[in-house]
Amino acid sequence: MKMKPNEFVVYVDYKAWAKFRYWISLSGSDEVSALGIIEELQENGTTTGLLVSEIYLLTQVVNGVETIIDDKAVADLMIDLASRNIDCAKLKCWIHSHANMKTFWSSTDHKCCELLANGSYSVSIVTNSRDEILTRIDVYKPCHMVLDRVATQIYFPQDGELKEQLEAEFKAKVKKDKTPQIPKEKMIPVSEFESEEELEEALNQGVINFHEYEMLTRQSMFEDF
Helix, strand or coil: CCCCCCCCEEEEEHHHHHHHHHHHHHHCCCCCEEEEEEEEEEECCEEEEEEEEEEEECCEEECCCCEEECHHHHHHHHHHHHHCCCCHHHCCEEEEECCCCCCCCCHHHHHHHHHCCCCCEEEEEEECCCCCEEEEEEECCCCCEEEECCEEEEECCCCHHHHHHHHHHHHHHCCCCCCCCCCHHHHCCCCCCCCHHHHHHHHHCCCCCHHHHHHHHCCCCCCCC
């Protein structure tokens, strides 16, 4: 697998994510779902990522395999957003849990993603009680296309003043020693994965990082095409 350094990323605001994680804990062995607002992150006129800035829990009926959101609750949410001058067209994220099951797209999930068709795109996220994350982007125009296993990160915004304080404290207290103190062979992580496909899935879900992936597969993530 080869990966470019500027890979497209879906971010989830840390406060919104904390809310949904708590709803998952309250849901127990049942699924739960919510809708979210998507902000497009721009750089030099190009969309470089998508941010789930807020998540809304709606009236729904849940069990261990599905959630059914009340249609009126969706309409009421859109009315509420409009009353607060929030663009309803940004309501493009569907996020749900699989409780104690693995993260995957069930046949019901695929149908839900198709129903989200809005003339542009939608973001769907499935997570579980183990905090695993699987994200896809459905593009509906000019035809239905799916970008699966999109890199996903939790977004922690920092204001300029706080960033300067943190950098100053880091420079004052952290001294880097370029001489390794641990034999290189002892730094290789123990692999619990049976195939490269499982390693790639673990990387996409954040279970292992780029450095660990490189050591386990003995190949560079960013080699030239």
